[in-house]
Amino acid sequence: MSELLPRAVNVNRTEGTLSVVWPDGTATTVPLMKLRQVCPCATCAESRGENPHPGLLEAPPAAKPRSRGLPMLGDVRKFQISGMHHVGRYALGVTWADNHQSIYSWTFLAEMKAAPPSST
Numbered sequence: 801m802s803e804l805l806p807r808a809v810n811v812n813r814t815e816g817t818l819s820v821v822w823p824d825g826t827a828t829t830v831p832l833m834k835l836r837q838v839c840p841c842a843t844c845a846e847s848r849g850e851n852p853h854p855g856l857l858e859a860p861p862a863a864k865p866r867s868r869g870l871p872m873l874g875d876v877r878k879f880q881i882s883g884m885h886h887v888g889r890y891a892l893g894v895t896w897a898d899n900h901q902s903i904y905s906w907t908f909l910a911e912m913k914a915a916p917p918s919s920t
């Protein structure tokens with residue numbers, strides 16, 4: 801697994817999915833909504849309420865004033881991809897329609913495959 805460079809990355813805007821075709825011919829298809837929800841950047845981790853120090857329950861984060869008070873599911877642009885680019889040889893950079901940028905390493909995407917059937 802040293803080299804995990806996909807053959808192709810396809811976005812199906814109609815279905816709202818991203819497909820990564822791996823060198824072995826298998827593919828990982830991830831709904832864009834899910835992809836955005838698991839964005840590994842610090843901003844998103846924070847907005848998901850992930851505490852970098854579990855066990856330390858600090859005061860709940862003050863409700864930051866947002867520029868817009870739209871409910872999350874109402875902002876469909878969050879879940880639409882406006883552009884993609886390679887980040888070196890190890891990751892996929894995604895620009896979302898709301899201009900948020902995400903970086904997903906190929907390893908991260910590979911781990912989003914459905915759990916393989918136990919064949920051992």
Ligand SMILES: [Zn+2]
Nearest residue numbers: 839841844902
């Ligand atoms: Zn993010």
